[in-house]
Amino acid sequence: KNQVEQSPQSLIILEGKNCTLQCNYTVSPFSNLRWYKQDTGRGPVSLTIMTFSENTKSNGRYTATLDADTKQSSLHITASQLSDSASYICVVSPADSNYQLIWGAGTKLIIKP
Amino acid sequence: DAGITQSPRYKITETGRQVTLMCHQTWSHSYMFWYRQDLGHGLRLIYYSAAADITDKGEVPDGYVVSRSKTENFPLTLESATRSQTSVYFCASRDRVGNTEAFFGQGTRLTVV
Numbered sequence: 598k599n600q601v602e603q604s605p606q607s608l609i610i611l612e613g614k615n616c617t618l619q620c621n622y623t624v625s626p627f628s629n630l631r632w633y634k635q636d637t638g639r640g641p642v643s644l645t646i647m648t649f650s651e652n653t654k655s656n657g658r659y660t661a662t663l664d665a666d667t668k669q670s671s672l673h674i675t676a677s678q679l680s681d682s683a684s685y686i687c688v689v690s691p692a693d694s695n696y697q698l699i700w701g702a703g704t705k706l707i708i709k710p
Numbered sequence: 711d712a713g714i715t716q717s718p719r720y721k722i723t724e725t726g727r728q729v730t731l732m733c734h735q736t737w738s739h740s741y742m743f744w745y746r747q748d749l750g751h752g753l754r755l756i757y758y759s760a761a762a763d764i765t766d767k768g769e770v771p772d773g774y775v776v777s778r779s780k781t782e783n784f785p786l787t788l789e790s791a792t793r794s795q796t797s798v799y800f801c802a803s804r805d806r807v808g809n810t811e812a813f814f815g816q817g818t819r820l821t822v823v
Contacts, residue, residue: 601752631811638816638817639814639816639817640800640802640813640814640815640816640817641753641800641812641814642814643811643812646811686752686753695760696741696743696758696760697755698753698755698812699752700752700753700754701752702750702751702752703752
């Protein structure tokens with residue numbers, strides 16, 4: 598069964614610190630993986646997309662990695678800011694569907710001053 | 711305003727009542743989706759539409775009805791609301807097959823009492 602598992606479920610860090618969020622998936626065949634950020638009370642917004650051939654991609658202070666062999670991805674946040682407080686959701690697209698997205702449950706990140 | 715908008719933002723209804731959630735997008739995206747988001751779960755697909763007059767079930771369609779007579783609108787109707795349908799509902803759109811970035815509305819928080 599296609600699944601996406603994220604860890605940790607929640608994380609609290611101090612402002613200015615770094616953190617890494619994990620995503621493991623069993624989706625096959627694989628097309629791509631996206632990380633979304635969801636602020637409280639808002640819809641998710643895409644941060645980055647990783648395709649099969651990409652290992653690392655950065656978007657400002659966010660760096661995503663993908664290991665397609667082990668089916669793992671991570672999202673590293675550098676020098677965290679209060680505005681980084683949100684849920685971060687890993688989403689995998691199967692290659693055999695035009696519409697399906699497999700959503701993880703998300704990691705709730707809280708940045709404390 | 712450009713983008714995707716949902717209405718209402720908040721709704722309280724009684725068990726057994728019919729309620730309709732509205733979704734409107736201004737991009738002329740082909741695909742539109744309805745998801746529900748519950749604590750501890752990833753987003754779960756209720757229904758999706760590939761184009762006007764083309765709709766199909768997602769993973770949790772029971773108790774819901776959709777229509778898409780115009781490309782820009784995709785209303786979701788709960789025929790007879792139940793307490794288990796208390797949730798946050800998100801509408802999303804996507805511009806073409808293969809581009810899996812979904813753009814989300816602000817969400818509708820529905821409470822069934």
